Amino acid sequence: MHFTELIDIVKGRRKALKVSQETLAALSGVGLRTLKEFESGKGNPTLLTLQKLADVLGLELCLKLKNVSHIK
Amino acid sequence: MHFTELIDIVKGRRKALKVSQETLAALSGVGLRTLKEFESGKGNPTLLTLQKLADVLGLELCLKLKNVSHIK
């Protein structure tokens, strides 16, 4: 999952919940500026920052084995 | 997925591949010190750092909707 996909998921989920960046920032404890930078693709957030956002959005960050053998 | 779980997955995968921290650091382009701190639970890596490690280890970082309704 690429960087842009992560961004799209966060942004998409936020939109789905009809929450503004300002509100999400306040709820998550992440600075508004940090959230803006992340969503606009300018940032390289720390794991903690991403976790804070994910928590509020009902998202889960995970790390799993990539399926290398694409027998499709 | 908690912070410690992410660490365990990285560490476990590295061990499974029989790769030392030094080698993984070199292969991934992440500083040895950074990797050491992360694996020992002292760090808060950036997304980029985690991605570099995940790439080399054949792991994938993902963000998905949490299953809220635990009807179990």
Add this chain to the structure above:
DNA sequence: TACAATTGCGCTTTTAATTGCACTTTTTGT
């Protein structure tokens, strides 16, 4: 079109991640 809400960006400061080096501790293998 005009207005309001939302988002993006420049500027700045503070805080913390990244990194290397050297050393100690722990683990592993013979």
Add this chain to the structure above:
DNA sequence: ACAAAAAGTGCAATTAAAAGCGCAATTGTA
């Protein structure tokens, strides 16, 4: 038990994330 390899830690420098403020640009809506 011993030696070698691997992993953890203190120190210090560099870099970059986090954060607030204000304003410009964009988007949505009446």
